[in-house]
Amino acid sequence: MEGQNVIKIIDIDGAEKQVEVITHFTLAMNGKDYMIYTENKTDANGNIEISTSEVVEKEDGSIELNGVTDETVWSELKKVMVEMAKGE
Amino acid sequence: MDKDTKQLYNTIVKDLRTKTIIQSTPARVSFAVSNLFKGIKETYHRNIDALKEKATNIANKTADLGNTINAGYNTLIQSNEEKRDFINQQAGKDVVQEAINAEVEQKYANEIERKEEILASIERDNRLITAGVGFIVDVYQSDVEHLKNKAIKSTQKPHRLLISKLFLTSFKNYVAITKTRLAERATIKKGIAREVASFDQLAAEIREQQKDNPNTAMQLIEEEKNKLSATAKDYVTLRNGLGYGVTEKEIWNAYFADIDSNEINNDQVMQPVENVEAAPVVEAPVENIQTTPVVETPVESVQAAPILNIPTVEESVIEKVEATPAVENHDNPEMALNNIDEMRQGYREELNDGYEYTNEEKKEWEDARLAEDLSSKGTTLSYQEQEANVLIYEQGLRKQREAIMEMEKQIAIIREAEQKIVQLTKNIDPNILKRVQGGEIEQNKGQTR
Structure with a gap:
């Protein structure tokens, strides 16, 4: 995987993966951090799969990636993505 | 020559003219002189009476004036006493009122403080919203470096989306532009922060030196503010406008959001959220x-x-x-x-x-x-x-x-x-x-x- 924004993560099944971080930001509505990243996997039509996780830094310095379960937050995150794509 | 003397003179001259005709008779001369002195005497008495009358009038008027003055003086004294009573009475009321206020404040101090904080918070939020803060994101792509050195573990499945390459490219471009912009702003921020810190120190010194003359202190601080660069002055003005209780991060956000807002208004590059929201992201399970x-x-x-x-x-x-x-x-x-x-x-x-x-x-x-x-x-x-x-x-x-x-x-x-x-x-x-x-x-x- 190319690019300078590549990091390693351990997925939920314990497998180590390299992912490219597209962006990492704080959502104003709740002050939490989120990360949008991709393994650059594409489907049959050439669309690319991207993932969004909540980033939580633990006291020991490690980082946990949690899912986004709140619909309101997810809706806001989609707005962020569309806004970013539009704001080029 | 006054009026009375003139009248006396005319009488004497008239008599003298009349007597000239009979000048040759001594008895008649004596009679004329006698009449003359009689006239003078009468005139004198008339004048004395007139003066007496005038003096009597003046005395009466003086007495009236004295009465008036006395009456005024009494009224004044009475009024002052009433005033004194009223003031004493009011002072008592004030003391009572102060006692009530103190009791209320003591009893409801926490509640009042809480409400004041809420009000201040609402006002602050309104100001921040007006300034354009809190829109969506504070991107800090530089933190990716920070993430590289961390142990990152997924505890839950991420939310996944399918997006087109075009969308992803736009996305990445935006992030790259934002990164550049953030780097530029970090430089701007550093410069402003240095200038404002110096200004704040100077302002504190002025306040200390002019603590007995707050107006002079304000004036001197304002003069110092006007010496700042345009960007630092904008920052200080914005900070003053936002008031107390606002964090430094919020002020910076407001400052840059203000700039963003102006850029957006100038360039018309962004659309309202409502319109943007209508553009669907392809979401698939x-x-x-x-x-x-x-x-x-x-x-x-x-x-x-x-x-x-x-x-x-x-x-x-x-x-x-x-x-x-x-x-x-x-x-x-x-x-x-x-x-x-x-x-x-x-x-x-x-x-x-x-x-x-x-x-x-x-x-x-x-x-x-x-x-x-x-x-x-x-x-x-x-x-x-x-x-x-x-x-x-x-x-x-x-x-x-x-x-x-x-x-x-x-x-x-x-x-x-x-x-x-x-x-x-x-x-x-x-x-x-x-x-x-x-x-x-x-x-x-x-x-x-």
Whole structure:
């Protein structure tokens, strides 16, 4: 995987993966951090799969990636993505 | 010569003139002089009486004035006493009022403080909102470096999306631009912070030196503020406007949001959130993404494949929605219906891709495309309705994709059959094969006849 924004993560099944971080930001509505990243996997039509996780830094310095379960937050995150794509 | 003396003089002269005629008689002269002195005496008495009367009037007037003064003096004294009483009475009231206030404050101090904080918070939020803060994001891409050195573990499944390459490219470009902008702003921020820190220190010194003259202190601080650079002055003005209780981060956010807002207003590069929101992100369930079959076609087969009009679905939904022409808003319902009929015809033609669709599928496709086009007008459909239409549209796309994949499977079978034929016939004498094929042609011709 190319690019300078590549990091390693351990997925939920314990497998180590390299992912490219597209962006990492704080959502104003709740002050939490989120990360949008991709393994650059594409489907049959050439669309690319991207993932969004909540980033939580633990006291020991490690980082946990949690899912986004709140619909309101997810809706806001989609707005962020569309806004970013539009704001080029 | 006063009036009385003049009158006396005239009397004497008149008498003297009268007496001149009888000058020669001494008795008459004596009589005239006697009359003269008599006149003088009478005049004198008249004057004395007049003076006495005047003195009497003055004395009366003086007495009246004295009475008036006394009366005024008494009134004044009385008034002052009343005033003194009133003030004493009021002072008592004030003391009571102060005691009540103190009791109320003591009793409700916490409640009052809490409400004041809430009010201050609301005011601050209003100011921040006005300044444009809190819009969406504070991107800090530089933190990716920070993430690289951390142990990162997923504890839950991420939320996944399928997006087009175009969308992703725009996304990345935005992030890159933002990163550059943040770097620029970090420099600006550093410069302003240094200048403002120096100004704050100076302002503190002025306040200390002029603590007994707050107005002078304010004036001197204002003069120092005017010496700041334009950017630092803007920052200080904004900070003062936001008031107390605002964090430094909020002030910086407000400062840069203000700049963003001006840039947006100037360039008109961004759209209102409502409009942007209508552009759908293609969201597919994770399960569907994982099970989506990928049809791999051998390169040789592709090269040998006949030219088929297979539509590809590379265009993103976002792009497609934006590219869809808006429906003309006809006032005439008949014209609008004709227009919709024309649109439906156009959608039907989109399905001329070599695959046989059922009537139900055709109708579903037309309805979905029509709903999409009508929703692009954005005047009659709610956001939920637009989302529903997008879902229908996506279903249509999926069906189309399934159809394409089915067709590709059939093509693969045909090619496989062709390969087998090639394999089976490769050892047959080409002349015999040619004759067989020619015979078939001839046979077909004969059947045609």
